[in-house]
Amino acid sequence: MSSTPSLSKFVVWAPDYADEGALQRRLAVRPAHLENIKKLVSQGILRLGGGFMTPESVNAAAGDKKFLGSCIIYEGENIDDVRKLVEEDVYYKNDVWDKEKLVVLPIALATALPPVPS
Numbered sequence: 001m002s003s004t005p006s007l008s009k010f011v012v013w014a015p016d017y018a019d020e021g022a023l024q025r026r027l028a029v030r031p032a033h034l035e036n037i038k039k040l041v042s043q044g045i046l047r048l049g050g051g052f053m054t055p056e057s058v059n060a061a062a063g064d065k066k067f068l069g070s071c072i073i074y075e076g077e078n079i080d081d082v083r084k085l086v087e088e089d090v091y092y093k094n095d096v097w098d099k100e101k102l103v104v105l106p107i108a109l110a111t112a113l114p115p116v117p118s
Contacts, residue, residue: 007075009047010082011107014097015069022096026067029090036089040074044116045085048073070097073113079104 016022040046049072057065070091076082083104091097 007077008079009107009109009113010074010076010079011105012072012074012082012086013069013103014072014086014091015052015101016067016096017098023067025094026091026096029094029096032090040085042117044075046072046074047113047116073107073109079106 016026037046037049049070051070052068054066054068057067060066072086074082074085076085086092086097086102086104089097092099092102
């Protein structure tokens with residue numbers, strides 16, 4: 001699936017919960033999260049994404065990076081389809097992402113997205 005003008009773009013801001021066990025929950029399900037991400041990227045649904053970190057994490061060793069949440073750009077038919085994808089993610093299901101603060105909004109991109117891997 002390639003990027004087409006007929007599909008809308010949506011940005012997801014998914015902050016992590018801030019409790020003491022949040023990072024451990026993130027790390028415990030991260031392999032499953034990344035496996036799902038690979039599948040969605042290959043399908044052209046998830047176009048761009050990554051984890052937000054604290055400023056101190058920029059030069060930190062991999063094990064010392066502190067995550068604050070995730071930011072993702074999806075392509076989809078509508079906002080409800082994208083919200084469903086978010087709610088199926090293991091980070092959502094396992095209380096990594098703060099469900100009360102999570103935001104899904106349409107976005108008008110000013111730059112091109114990277115090509116869908118073939």
